[in-house]
Amino acid sequence: AQSVAQPEDQVNVAEGNPLTVKCTYSVSGNPYLFWYVQYPNRGLQFLLKYITGDNLVKGSYGFEAEFNKSQTSFHLKKPSALVSDSALYFCAVRDFSNDYKLSFGAGTTVTVRA
Amino acid sequence: EAQVTQNPRYLITVTGKKLTVTCSQNMNHEYMSWYRQDPGLGLRQIYYSMNVEATDKGDVPEGYKVSRKEKRNFPLILESPSPNQTSLYFCASSLYREAYEQYFGPGTRLTVT
Numbered sequence: 692a693q694s695v696a697q698p699e700d701q702v703n704v705a706e707g708n709p710l711t712v713k714c715t716y717s718v719s720g721n722p723y724l725f726w727y728v729q730y731p732n733r734g735l736q737f738l739l740k741y742i743t744g745d746n747l748v749k750g751s752y753g754f755e756a757e758f759n760k761s762q763t764s765f766h767l768k769k770p771s772a773l774v775s776d777s778a779l780y781f782c783a784v785r786d787f788s789n790d791y792k793l794s795f796g797a798g799t800t801v802t803v804r805a
Numbered sequence: 806e807a808q809v810t811q812n813p814r815y816l817i818t819v820t821g822k823k824l825t826v827t828c829s830q831n832m833n834h835e836y837m838s839w840y841r842q843d844p845g846l847g848l849r850q851i852y853y854s855m856n857v858e859a860t861d862k863g864d865v866p867e868g869y870k871v872s873r874k875e876k877r878n879f880p881l882i883l884e885s886p887s888p889n890q891t892s893l894y895f896c897a898s899s900l901y902r903e904a905y906e907q908y909f910g911p912g913t914r915l916t917v918t
Contacts (some may be wrong), residue, residue, distance in 0.1 A: 695847075700845075706865030723905065725905070725906075727909075732911070732912075733911060733912075734809070734895055734897075734910050734911045735897075735907075735909040736893065736908045736909070736914055737907070737908075739904070740905050742905065781823075781847060781848065782836070785905075791902050791903055793850070793907075795840075795847040795848040795849075797845050797846060797847040799845055805896050
């Protein structure tokens, strides 16, 4: 079975400080990993993905994520957070050896204070 | 504009009264899916469709029905809603099942009393 864990329900940071949102995963095959963001009263928006290759992937709005196979992690990072980054963030994993099933984590609420 | 639309955005209903939430995409995507979002549980897949007339159960299909008669539309049907179906529902689509990025609709907040 595959699963995704986001160990922090909430992350609070000051504007201009680094932002990290944690994600760990468990899959039987090779992981295909994603981050989505949900702004209030909106649907989820795709941020970035890891399929293969460089462990550091860059995405939209200045976000990046680092894939760590040994720690089965895919943490989302932004070097300098903005108030407008305040949102709900979801990590997701697709297991192509398990009928392409896509599983989401429970989500992490990020609040960036001015 | 490429988008996934859902209607209604908000719905309050009573137990047992049949309802339909519509979903439409204008990107000619083959794959469409319904999710429900509940606090602390993330998104859980209800049903998905690989293409027209091809639907299958996701993780939490009980109490729901879907149909895919046209490529662009994928309505979610609750024949006899119950309070435990109170949730935020999202429709999503992608070019095909294996495609990396899914496009999500704005969500439908359903309350069943």
